[in-house]
Amino acid sequence: MIRSAPRLETERLILRDFTRDDLDALAATLSDVEVVRHLTGEPISREDSLRRLFMAVGQWPLTGMGMWAVEQKSDGRMVGHVGFFDMERDIIPSITGLPEMGWIFDTAVHGQGIAHEACLAALAWLDATHGPIDVPAIISAENVASLKLAKKLGFLREPDGVYKGEPIAMVRRPAPLA
Incomplete structure (x- = not known):
């Protein structure tokens, strides 16, 4: 079982496990009205940011996947987070049991x-460790930048779903061919 986020490196980034020291950066990002405009509509408090940090860390040993803190190599600054989770959302159509991607x-x-x-x-x-699998994501229909990113990543737009009584854009990256 995977106990914590494995360290991944790209040309400019380190994807790593969250630490308690990431709270300031996480809280700053999640309190930015531009960042949360399509997420919650309201800035997320420091307290709720800490809960999200704990959740990000706690997912790994329970599910074998979770969120990574994304750090820039150039300055060591945490600039975001990305990963997979199954929140068992009350959403139509259901995506329970699939690794929902978020960023x-x-x-x-x-x-x-x-x-x-x-x-x-x-x-x-995900492809290397969990094999070929469909990956869904939900995105606010007004979040043009995230929809554009999803398309660039190979996600296909599906009919809108319903989440918390509201329409939500559903995208899915089909499982790669083995």
Whole structure:
């Protein structure tokens, strides 16, 4: 069983396990109204950011997957997070049992290809460790940047789903051919 996030490296990034020291960076990103505009609509408190950090760490030993903190090699700054989870969401159509992908990045790195680079590394890890598998993601239909990133990563747009009584864009990366 995987006990913690494995360390992955790309040209510019290190994907690693979260530490308690990541709270300041995580809370700063999640309190940015531009970052959360399509996520919660409201800034996320420091307290709830800490809960998210604990959840990110706790998923690995329970499910064998979870979230990575994404750190820039150039300055050691944590600039976002990416990974997979099964939240057993009450969503139609159901995606329970599949590794839902999610990503959130600080506005300071938007438009630099950082999210794309991190997501590619995470998907490569998933393919290598969990075999070919469909990967769903849910994205606010108004989040044009994330929908564009999903398409660039090979996700296909599916009919909208319903989550918490609201329509939600559903995308899915088909399992790669073995």
